[in-house]
Amino acid sequence: MTTWIVNIAGLVLIGLIVGWFWLYRPKxxxxxxxxxxxxxxxxGVYTPSRIEVAAGKPVTLRFLRxxxxxxxxxxxxxxxxxxxxxPVGKPRDVAVTPPQPGEYEFTCQMRMYRGKLIAR
Ligand SMILES: [Cu+2]
Incomplete structure (x- = not known):
């Protein structure tokens, strides 16, 4: 029984790794x-993880964790x-203003969650 659970957990983990590194193509x-x-x-992902915004204009991101x-x-x-x-389960608004055109990464503190603001 324990072996069975470990095997299933292993397969799930492999699936997550494959999804994370090879299949994930953010829009x-x-x-x-x-x-x-x-x-x-x-x-393990921000959805969406790539966000196009206007440079120099404030934008509000509403994180739903x-x-x-x-x-x-x-x-x-x-x-x-x-x-x-x-906070878990509560929306958190964050206002940011990318000062100039370019890419601004946002991440969790361990840099596992990754997203990008693309300012134009
Ligand atoms: Cu993290």
Missing amino acids: AQRAAGAQPIEILVAD RDPSPCAEKALFDGLGVSVDL
Whole structure:
């Protein structure tokens, strides 16, 4: 019985690894007006993980964290000096303004969750 569970867990883990490294092809989502962009935090990925925004304009990202693991508890924005705690199961709005065109990565504190703001 235990062996069986370990085997199943192993297969699930392999599936996750394959999905994470080979199959995952993120699509960019474009920000529309003042509407917050909802980002789901679950299963090791931000969805969407690529977000197109306008440079120099504030944009609100609404994080919805489903993943209770401590890995997902923070969102850090490289180059924007923003770091927020994400509560489980409660939306958390984060306003950021990418100063100039370019790519701004946002990650969890261990850099396992990864997303990108693409400012144009
Ligand atoms: Cu993490």
